[in-house]
Amino acid sequence: MTAAISPPLRVALVEDQPLFLTMLQRVLEDAPGLHVVATARTHAEASRVLRPGLAQVVVLDIDLPDGNGISLGVRLRRAQPDLGVLLLSAHDAMDLLLDLPPDVAHGWCYLSKTSSTSEESLVGAIRAAARGETVLDPALLDRMTPRAGSSVAQLTQRQYEVLRLLAEGLSNAGIGERMGITEKSVQNHVHAVYATLGIDADPVRNPRVSAALRLLEETGPAS
CATH class of the missing domain: 1.10.10.10 (Winged helix-like DNA-binding domain superfamily/Winged helix DNA-binding domain)
Structure with a gap:
């Protein structure tokens, strides 16, 4: 009997830098078991596009041109409690995870754009976020x-x-x-x-x- 094939994990990307957004999308589409279902470059665009249930994990740039990625993540999580969140930042802002409201504090992961983050760690963090786990950037922990x-x-x-x-x-x-x-x-x-x-x-x-x-x-x- 052939085992059932699990549907791909649905991922949304919110990143304002076009080149980095394209690179993320390419990496994730090439990863087995992942599918990018939506992209957005601003807080406002993400608010319009990311309806509850569309994605299982959202990858969020913390610094968006029209708002804060963390506040966006909190709002998205409250609309969809099982949504996993992976934060990306160009600077060390891991301690912001400590300020998350208790009702949404699970399932947030954090990776730095400027550390030695690999494709493997990126994909691993996305899968962990989908399971409600927390993954922190290895280079920053060092x-x-x-x-x-x-x-x-x-x-x-x-x-x-x-x-x-x-x-x-x-x-x-x-x-x-x-x-x-x-x-x-x-x-x-x-x-x-x-x-x-x-x-x-x-x-x-x-x-x-x-x-x-x-x-x-x-x-x-x-x-």
Whole structure:
């Protein structure tokens, strides 16, 4: 019996730079299982085009010529609660994720346009956003260190590395492969991270999202 083929993930793009918009569209159309269903270059155009249900994920430039991409994302999410959001920015604005209203804080990912973001990480972040997860830019995370006295600072070096990779969107299997340890060891480290950070197993909130946001909240640029 032939397995059913899943329909492609529907993605919308909101980006004001024509060349970058074209490049994004080309990359995503070439990626298996993704389909770009709409593009827009301004806040106003996106508001007209992106009706609820059209896309499953929207890729948003934070700095639009006629408005803020984050406020647009909040409005789109409230109209479509299961919409995934991937933010792109030319400058480090990851901490803006901490200011999101609680009712829409899940399923937002952030990548920098100026870091070494690859096509693989871009596509991975889009898929993670569709699952309601949070993925943070790996190159920007590399520059962060735990704040003194924070819960993150209490983690062992190995636990902190696991948390970093978790925030990059890697699965437990992917973390194990990157670190050269078993998936069972990763699971143990993840549970220890949750315990240290006080992240409860709340079925309503994804603990990986909570852990990624805690990492962002309790770290700062290395001096």
